Amino acid sequence: MSETTLKCKVVIGGNASGPALVTRQPINFTAAMCKVPNMVPSKRAEIRDAHHELFRQNIRDKVLVFPSCIGSTHTGLVLLDLVSLERGPAALIVQRNDSLLISGVVLSDVWFGKKIPVVEYAGDDIYDLIRDGTEVIVDGGRGEIRFAVSEARAVAAD
Amino acid sequence: MQLTAEQQAILDGSEGDVMARCMQTLVQYGSAFSAPRLVPIKSAHLTGSFKIFFYTAYYEIVRQLVDARVTVKVPTTLNPRPGYDYKLHNRLIFKSQKWHEAQLEALGITPNYSCVCYRDVNVPEYGDVLGWAESSAIIFANSVIGARSNRNSIMVDICQAVTGLTPEFGYLLDENRKGQLLVKLDIDEMDAPALGFLIGRIAVDRNPILTHYPFTWSELKNMGAAMASSGGVTMFGVEGLTPEAPDLDTAFGGGEPEEVVTITQDDLESIRADKREQHDSAMIAIGCPQMTLEETVEISKHFVGKKIAKPVSFHLMPEAAMAFSKLPLYQEVLNAGVEVYRHCPLAGLSLRIGIGKKDVLTPSGKLYYYLEGTRYGSLEQVLDAAGVLDS
Numbered sequence: 001m002s003e004t005t006l007k008c009k010v011v012i013g014g015n016a017s018g019p020a021l022v023t024r025q026p027i028n029f030t031a032a033m034c035k036v037p038n039m040v041p042s043k044r045a046e047i048r049d050a051h052h053e054l055f056r057q058n059i060r061d062k063v064l065v066f067p068s069c070i071g072s073t074h075t076g077l078v079l080l081d082l083v084s085l086e087r088g089p090a091a092l093i094v095q096r097n098d099s100l101l102i103s104g105v106v107l108s109d110v111w112f113g114k115k116i117p118v119v120e121y122a123g124d125d126i127y128d129l130i131r132d133g134t135e136v137i138v139d140g141g142r143g144e145i146r147f148a149v150s151e152a153r154a155v156a157a158d
Numbered sequence: 159m160q161l162t163a164e165q166q167a168i169l170d171g172s173e174g175d176v177m178a179r180c181m182q183t184l185v186q187y188g189s190a191f192s193a194p195r196l197v198p199i200k201s202a203h204l205t206g207s208f209k210i211f212f213y214t215a216y217y218e219i220v221r222q223l224v225d226a227r228v229t230v231k232v233p234t235t236l237n238p239r240p241g242y243d244y245k246l247h248n249r250l251i252f253k254s255q256k257w258h259e260a261q262l263e264a265l266g267i268t269p270n271y272s273c274v275c276y277r278d279v280n281v282p283e284y285g286d287v288l289g290w291a292e293s294s295a296i297i298f299a300n301s302v303i304g305a306r307s308n309r310n311s312i313m314v315d316i317c318q319a320v321t322g323l324t325p326e327f328g329y330l331l332d333e334n335r336k337g338q339l340l341v342k343l344d345i346d347e348m349d350a351p352a353l354g355f356l357i358g359r360i361a362v363d364r365n366p367i368l369t370h371y372p373f374t375w376s377e378l379k380n381m382g383a384a385m386a387s388s389g390g391v392t393m394f395g396v397e398g399l400t401p402e403a404p405d406l407d408t409a410f411g412g413g414e415p416e417e418v419v420t421i422t423q424d425d426l427e428s429i430r431a432d433k434r435e436q437h438d439s440a441m442i443a444i445g446c447p448q449m450t451l452e453e454t455v456e457i458s459k460h461f462v463g464k465k466i467a468k469p470v471s472f473h474l475m476p477e478a479a480m481a482f483s484k485l486p487l488y489q490e491v492l493n494a495g496v497e498v499y500r501h502c503p504l505a506g507l508s509l510r511i512g513i514g515k516k517d518v519l520t521p522s523g524k525l526y527y528y529l530e531g532t533r534y535g536s537l538e539q540v541l542d543a544a545g546v547l548d549s
Contacts, residue, residue, distance in 0.1 A: 011190050026362055026390065031528050036508070039212035050530060051388070068363050070390035071527070073205045073291040076311030080215045097190070098363060098390060099328060103311030106186045110179050111219050 006121055006145040011097050012105050013140035014117035018090035020134045021062040023054050028071030033078040045088055063136040064089045069101040079104025084112040091138040092118045159188055160195050176226040180317040188325025197287055197326045199232055202319035203275050205291035206312040207237040208505050209258035216313050220261050229266040231322035235275035236267050237292055240505030272475045273447045289318030294383035294447045300393035302378050304401035306330045309392050329392050336411035337367035337395055342420040349536045351523030352426045354381035358389030360419055367395040367409045376453045383447050384523025431533035436543045439519035439533055443503040445473030446525035451481050458487050460546045461494040467545030471497045504528050519543055
């Protein structure tokens with residue numbers, strides 16, 4: 001095992017770490033979260049979008065790695081609550097940032113003083129390097145994504 | 159970001175702490191996209207019309223605005239009601255709905271309660287800069303009207319309405335409005351919502367340009383809404399039909415598309431449920447985005463003198479519902495057994511099927527994406543499942 005560092009663009013600063021949850025499929029946070037199972041008082045943050053491969057996965061405390069954010073302008077409602085109530089992902093690593101993804105995090109920061117790091121990393125090699133469960137550190141100060149990776153996987157991604 | 163003296167003063171608290179935070183929200187939002195400045199908007203449209211009982215932070219911010227007596231600076235419309243007058247359990251779950259509506263009306267919004275605001279209450283002109291939320295309205299304004307709005311989030315929309323400003327980036331700029339993906343159509347029978355659903359999946363967040371097809375106004379509405387659900391499409395073009403795509407060369411800004419795809423009749427069929435599933439569905443919902451008067455009249459003709467085989471609900475824009483209720487056709491539709499509503503089908507039905515898990519059949523690409531346990535059928539197939547299609 002060796003530590004790998006990827007340079008990333010910091011969209012919203014901060015430091016966080018956690019196990020990765022990885023998908024190559026764009027996420028519609030409204031379709032994923034605005035569902036009855038997440039609304040019962042259970043503090044769940046489960047993806048309940050039946051069109052998505054992460055169906056029924058819990059994103060709480062995960063470092064979510066995904067290509068982009070699609071769908072409804074209610075995205076901000078969802079992320080604002082998840083971030084301000086500390087019920088959501090630890091950090092977001094996205095290939096292409098967009099206006100809806102960051103809004104909930106900005107709102108949480110401005111109105112409630114709580115935020116999570118959001119960083120942009122465009123390369124597809126991230127899917128070879130980071131797998132579900134990989135412990136990832138998002139370092140917004142240095143603009144780095146750090147994680148331990150097996151030698152075989154690092155070579156495969158070269 | 160470079161602010162004017164007046165904007166800086168608001169940020170520093172000249173209009174109070176709440177307005178300062180609204181300005182701070184726009185500054186941080188814009189800074190994430192390196193926006194150089196804030197620019198005036200012609201109008202706003204708000205998405206957050208539902209009081210969803212589980213969520214709290216958005217409503218807390220709105221409460222702070224109302225308590226500080228902040229009001230909108232530009233004409234501002236609002237999304238549909240969730241249907242609190244619908245069934246008993248919805249009344250319980252949406253018990254705070256009336257309070258929330260009063261809060262938004264206290265901000266000075268126009269209580270149109272429609273996601274199709276661009277039909278007759280908040281109609282932009284070509285080139286207008288808008289601070290809109292509601293993905294289906296944004297894509298229509300950008301694509302079909304040629305106005306300019308980014309996909310703005312819930313609550314950011316209110317910050318824009320009360321300041322009359324939006325950060326200048328993204329779809330406000332010419333360079334981001336060019337086509338990226340060319341979509342060739344090889345289709346015998348148009349099914350615009352299904353086409354939009356497929357294009358959203360392929361385009362994701364790129365601008366698709368479709369080869370010419372004479373889509374109707376309603377087809378453009380329903381197709382765009384689907385693209386903005388299965389994808390994050392903010393703007394599309396149709397060759398020779400939409401204002402910024404008079405021809406393919408102009409639509410692509412003189413450049414080449416980065417990808418060319420062809421969508422066939424078989425592709426459209428692929429998202430439709432099979433006939434047995436369609437006929438097994440427990441109910442049918444039509445109108446997401448809400449139906450216009452023309453759509454309602456066109457669909458209603460099929461129901462004259464018939465009895466529906468399963469529950470069917472129509473969801474109309476409030477203005478359309480008012481006009482429709484004065485036509486003889488309205489009574490015919492009620493006689494057939496149709497339920498005619500003015501609220502959003504998604505909100506009411508989310509809870510209805512959340513409890514019963516009954517399948518809903520719909521010809522709406524957007525509702526098909528968002529509502530759990532939903533099947534898609536073309537309008538013709540849905541009318542067949544409703545038992546009203548003449549063979």
